[in-house]
Amino acid sequence: MPARKSSAKKTSAKKANVKKTAVKKTAKKSAGATGSFADHHLKSRLWDRVDPDLKNRIGRLRANGRLTERALKIAKELKKEFPDATCALHHENPLQLLVATILSAQCTDERVNMVTPALFKKYPTAVDFASSPKGELEKDIKSTGFFNSKAKSVRETCRDIHERFGGKVPEAMDELLTLRGVARKTANVVRTNCFGYPGLTVDTHFKRITNLLKLTSNSDPEKIEADLANLLPPENWSHFSHSIILHGRKTCKARKPLCGECGLVKLCPSAFAHEK
Numbered sequence: 001m002p003a004r005k006s007s008a009k010k011t012s013a014k015k016a017n018v019k020k021t022a023v024k025k026t027a028k029k030s031a032g033a034t035g036s037f038a039d040h041h042l043k044s045r046l047w048d049r050v051d052p053d054l055k056n057r058i059g060r061l062r063a064n065g066r067l068t069e070r071a072l073k074i075a076k077e078l079k080k081e082f083p084d085a086t087c088a089l090h091h092e093n094p095l096q097l098l099v100a101t102i103l104s105a106q107c108t109d110e111r112v113n114m115v116t117p118a119l120f121k122k123y124p125t126a127v128d129f130a131s132s133p134k135g136e137l138e139k140d141i142k143s144t145g146f147f148n149s150k151a152k153s154v155r156e157t158c159r160d161i162h163e164r165f166g167g168k169v170p171e172a173m174d175e176l177l178t179l180r181g182v183a184r185k186t187a188n189v190v191r192t193n194c195f196g197y198p199g200l201t202v203d204t205h206f207k208r209i210t211n212l213l214k215l216t217s218n219s220d221p222e223k224i225e226a227d228l229a230n231l232l233p234p235e236n237w238s239h240f241s242h243s244i245i246l247h248g249r250k251t252c253k254a255r256k257p258l259c260g261e262c263g264l265v266k267l268c269p270s271a272f273a274h275e276k
C-alpha cells in the first residue's frame, strides 16, 4: 500500500509539472517575442484606449516583420539610454499642460518652464485665460515668441473649454480636436501625460529622426503617427515619443547628427550619411 501511495504521489506531481510547463508555454506564446504575459494583457488594455481614428488608419497599413523588429530594438535602445524620459513641460493639471504645449511651439521647453509658474498663478482656470485683457496675456508670454498668435490660441482654446466643456479639458481625441488651437500633437501630449492614453507625439524631432531611421517615409505627421503606431505596441508609444525628442537634442541633432556617439548606429540606415 505505501508503495502504491508514493507512485500515485509521483504521478500527480508529474501531472502538475506538465500543467505548469503548458501554462508557461501558453503565456510565452501569448506574450509574443517582446514581453511577459502581464505585458500582453497590458498591451490589450492599452489597445482599447487607442483613439478609434488612429485604429482605423493603422488597420489600413500592412505589417512588416523586419521593420517591426528593428523598431522594437530601437525602442529598447532608447529605453536603455533614457530610462526616465518623460514630459519636460512642468504642469499640475491638463489645462496647464495644454497651455504649456501651445506656448512650446518654436520655443524651448526650458523657456516655457520659466514663464509658466507665474502664468498659472495669474490665470488658474480656463475662464481666467479666456477673459484676459487684450495685451496682458501677450505681455505675460512674450518671451516664448510668436506671442500674438499664441495668446490668441490660448484664449480661444480656453473659451471653448469654458463654454463647451464646463471648464474641464476633455479626454476624447475627437473632442480635443474641436478646440481651436489644438491639433493632434497637442491633443496626444495632453491625453498621454494627463489621462494615461497611449499616444505618439509627432514633433519636428520625431518627424526628422523616424525618417532618418527609415521607420517611415512620410512627412505628414498623421501618416507618421500611424506608421509608428503600426510598428510599436501601445505601451511603447509614450516613452518612445519622449525619448526620441531627447535623442534629437542630445545626439541626432538637426544640423549635424553625432552618429559616432549614437547608440542606434547599428540600427540606423542613415548612419554617417551626412558625412558622405
Ligand code: SF4
Residues within 6 Å of the ligand: 209, 212, 213, 251, 252, 253, 257, 258, 259, 260, 262, 263, 264, 265, 268, 269, 270, 271, 272
Ligand atoms: S546613427 Fe546618426 S542619423 Fe542615425 S539616429 Fe544616430 S545620430 Fe541620427
